[in-house]
Amino acid sequence: MLKVKSAVKEFSGFRAVDECSFEVEENTITGLIGPNGAGKTTMFNLIAGSLDLDQGEVYFSEQKVNNFAPHQIARLGLARTFQIPKTLKKMTVMENLMLVPSGQSGENLWNSWFNSAKVSKEEEIVEAKAYETLEFLELTHLADEMAVNLSGGQKKLLELGRALMADPELIMLDEPGAGVNPTLLNKIAENILKLKERGKTILLIEHNMDLIMNICDRVIVMNDGKHLVEGTPAEIKRNPRVLEAYLGEKTA
Amino acid sequence: MFKKKILITMLVMLFLSLTVSGAFAQDTVKIGTLMPLTGGLASYGQFTRNGTLLAQKIINEQGGLLGGKELELVNVDTQTNPQAGVDGAQKLVSVNGINAIVGALSSGVTIPVAESVTVPAEVVLISPSSTSPVLTTLDDNGYVFRTVPSDSLQGVVAGNLAADLNHDSLAIIYVNNDYGQGLNDAVIEQFEERGGEVTASIAFEPNKVSYRSELMEAAEGNPDALLLIAYTDDGGITIIRQALENGFFEEFIFTDGLKAPEITEGVEQYLEGMRGTAPTSMPGGKGPELFTKLYEEEFGEIPPKPYIDTSFDATFVLALAIEKAGSTEGPAIRDALGEVLAEDGMVVNINEWNKAKDLIAAGEKIRYEGASGPVLFNDVGDSMGAIGIWKIEDGNIVNESIEVQ
Amino acid sequence: MALQLFLNGVILGSIIALGAIGLSLIYGILKFGHFAHGDLMTLGAYFAFLFKVQLGLPFWLAFVLAAALTAGAAILLNLILYRHLKKRDSVIVMISSVGAALIIRNLVLLFWGPQNKFYEKAIQMPIVLGDGLLRIKENQIIILVLALTLVIAVHLFLSKTKLGKAMRAMSDNIDLAQITGINTERVIIWTWAMSGVLTAAAGILLAFDTHLTPVMGWNLLLPLFAAVILGGIGSPYGAMFGGLVIGISQEMSTLIISAAYKPAVAFTIMILMLIIKPSGLMGKKV
Amino acid sequence: MTFAGVFSYLVFFLIFAGIYAVMTLALNMQRGFAGLFNIGIAGFWAVGAYTSAIMTKGPSPDHLGGFGMPFIIGLLAAGIISSLLAFLVGIPTIRLREDYLGIATIGIAEIIRLVIKNEAWLTNGVRGISAIPKPLAGSFGSNYNLFFLMIVVLVIALFYYLSEKGINSPWGRILRAIREDEEVVKAVGKNVVRYRMEAFVLGAFMMGVGGGLYAHFTSFISPEAFKPMQATFLVWIMLIIGGSANNFGSIVGAFLTWGIWTGTEFLTGMLPAAYTTQAAAIRVILIGVFLEIILLNRPEGLFGEKKYSSVSTADR
């Protein structure tokens, strides 16, 4: 599904991602963990095209996607969320979601003007889909609320919803659990599992180990921009190198 | 709250602007003037407006027109900008109810005013300074006149002057507008016809800080003299000074825009004996001298700017035409303008409004010895002026000879 | 000929550079294009006219007083206008500076009228060097010396004084400057003062070489911006260099293209620069 | 002052303000909706005006022309050429930081003005193009201006409708989203540069048409009409006073500002002749002060930003 080969990214001499390689299998939930500064978010940005690789390769669905523009990769079926939830503040929750589906004919200005019938028909479908997504997230009561008025957790859900609207093959979630209260966290976990049931592939960065342990099929640990270890959650939990990495004891 | 206040302020201002300007509208004959008081030509507009005011004063002091009505002038600032000028002209016509217009100064404003306001509204317009040849061919139903000759006329004289001064080659630097362009074309044609060679013809952008590179370009090929087509304030003086300072040229020929003592200030010794051309009065007329005297009595020293006199004349002949027509209707004024003036008419000087009225009452034709020379219109409304040659003597400008058309 | 054009370009360029330094610093620290900068330049030139011609003071004194007054005017603009708009979109601040430009220009028109003015009526004959190869006026030498002195002074100020370093630091990173204990409000005021002095100097020198008109600064504004962009926004040294490049290329362009297109040279360089290297020759990240 | 006079001036005033309103609507598309900083309006205005003039005039020895196209074609061509220009300007600059785009556009506008001034074969240079045909000239007698006003109102209405419809459509949704957070829009697979460019080009189209209207109304154009103050910054002032990202506010802003701009003329008229120059300067100063007061007290403009939405909530 997703293959990263010897990825390298430098920021003014500092290697944020250093020869990192890993694979994500189809229809699995894979956790990407590691201490702060390990290069996880940088890795996400490299995959999603927000940053360009200095070296290495990224394959998505067997296609080499090195240095694609973000919107190009998104169109191949990759959706992502952001660590700090990004929402379109002065737009409604509904609009936040309806923005997403690609290939809407109304995105063409000409159609929006002169092909109203077709556009509004599609809009109904998109709207229904957005509403469905909100139902899935149990957010329907907020449909017409401006995104800026949502709580932190609700914004996280909205981000998730936006990822769903894209009908992606692969969803990359950057800390879906950060700053979220336990109830909401459970809900997010549930939703992620449901997505797997629907056949999606999920890659998530997370610091909440409960979440990782409970839902992940595999866990990849990054440290210092490198792929440190990889395994099932149970294996990872027992691995001494992981604990060391977290507490800052460098392996010499 | 604030929004409301702003809206109200704006509406009040709008209302005031419509009413105040038209409020004192009783029993006067109104002529609109379109003069730039801000923008690029602001330094001319103030004085050309004075020219019109002087005419107004003379006419009103001598009993007004149409049986004792006062002449009222209403000015609108064109901002030297067609958008504002056209709007202002329409305001004059519609709101102020003027009967004729003097203005505007630049052809860039005059022509759109004529095309979109005065011609459709059948209002006579006399420009004191728009020299563009376009004005001649304008489809104007005869409503557009000017008291300044088309630039082609002066160009011929300037070209001849250069040849007469035994210059074999000539460089021209001209201001990049329709005035400069027109003169430039005419000079080249005439000078080359006389066997001379124009080595360079360079347009300059007004109000730039340095013209040294233009001058350098002009000086290439060592022409005998520089013919400078410019106004004093848009770069003309700077060009003269920089030409002298850097030794690019020693011989100059000037045109009307530079006929001003200002150009010699500080550089008298270098410009001594230089000559130039300018529209002027026919031989025998004493309009210009009289005008200078009257102007200085009223406003103090007359500035060395062109078109103050032609503005005066435009106002005066409009008054003549209105008196002749006995009406303030546009078509009547238009027809009267063609009838009242004649080369062989009875001489009227610029301070003789009463005499003019009497002559008109007696059905006589008038030869108006205007401030800028005799004013006569040809059948397309252009002034048939004369071009004079002037010379710098002891730092002063003196008229030397006159070339009649 | 080329040499002469080059010299003319250097003179024009050093005047542009003086104006551009202040514009660049303000752009760098306050993050907006100050469209009233050209008109501040005009104001400075007219202040000097007031002192030198109308009040008969010696040139150097007029220069100093005019520079001080212009600095005051710049500070005043900041106090009554830009300071209050700091949190706004930079476009709003820019539009307000257009308004300020209108106000200043018309104040000049109001007090001094639309006619051209001169500091000195008499002209100077140039010193001819190398058998007519190069001509330079005494005044132009004064301009070059003064401009050079000011540029060196600015350089010393920016590199040696506490305040100068603080200005550069703020242009780099205003938040860090704040936690370093720099009183940012005060430094901003000093930045305005300094660019007021420099822009007044530019205006005075320009008028000294040619003449005064109420639109002189507005006409030079775009070349100023071109110099700033060329040098990299916020980089005072870049602005100096950019000013010289713009001045020289404008003058020398007449070797190749018609003089009528001379004003376009600055814009063309600017646009090419934006396409090739938007951060400017000496600029930081965009 | 007669009623008929005031009425005919009012019609005239509305035509002019209306042409400015077209410009303001266009700028609102670029600035208000897409966040694009165009301070070269004069350039697009001029290109539109000259294009339409050249397309519709009969043959003239003074400049390119002789196509004799109908008015409508002239306007369309004006829009198209102006958009083409925007496209070319946009290719290198639309990705840059907003103030870079601004400075690039003002530079382009000045270059355009110089080209118009100096390429006489194309534009008749400084002498300008005269006798630009008015549509159906002579058909309405003294009511002609009323007819022209109808055309202007029609254009405003059309642009207003298209702009509103566009901004409330999925297309506008993307545009509004770009203004909120570009990263999100990229992450969901939309080509941000393309939508920016579309808004820029569309705005330029409207400016071109506005320029065409101007040319046909005044029948004469010359480089003088396209200076930055009246042809660019005034439009900006209108937009800011009316309220950015609000089509209705843009139109009102244009009418009010043009009213003040020309209306404060009465100040000059009231004072003795000796002070007219001063009065004219004071007037412009007052306009400047007025603008600053609005910016300081109400930077979002009189009407502020309007909430646009692609979804109607009624049916749920």
Add this chain to the structure above:
Amino acid sequence: MLRINDIYSGYGEIEIIHGITLNVEQGEIVSIVGPNGSGKSTLLKSIFSLVDIMGGEINYLGSDLTKAATDQMIKKGLSFVPQTDNIFPTLTVAENLELGAYVSRKNLSDRFDLIYNLFPPLVEKRKKKAGTLSGGQRQMVAFGRALVMEPKLLLLDEPTAGLAPMFIDLILEKVEEINKTGVSILMVEQNAKKALAMSDRGYVLAAGEKKYEDSGRGLLENKEVAQLFLGG
């Protein structure tokens, strides 16, 4: 010397720190550790009023800091090294250091000598623009700038973030050296183990709240703390 009492802070309407109490005594090294997003940096920024304070108070050497101006804080001996963007890239190294002396210029050369002794690599880079240095050297410049302020209490926000392993140890050694000259230290650090090992006391944060407080050693030996990082 520093007492943070029940502080609430965050960005705009988003509250990140939910009532934390903390103190630093004269001469101590105090570390704040905790998982990502626990609010460590925000807490540090609250002290310098770089985020919005919604409640609580900050007391430093007996006076209320919550409303103090930055230059006042610096005069009283507080200085702060941010995690990123902590140098002026177009200024030279020497100029960067000098700006640290912006508020007070007493004994400047002594202070510079101290910095150059502490960070010898900076000596030869003195005239170089700080933006051209490597990450570790930049961090030295940032430290140097803060130390020139002659702080009594130095606030460090993840001083080792983004540094190569060899530099991490170096920088932390320097922190201890600085502490030995009598400067108290409050730092947020990701390398929890190392940080706690050298600290007199430590605080463990999670989700914007204080979870544990103990001596550095004590926290290191606390199994629960270790669990917190890997999930409890």
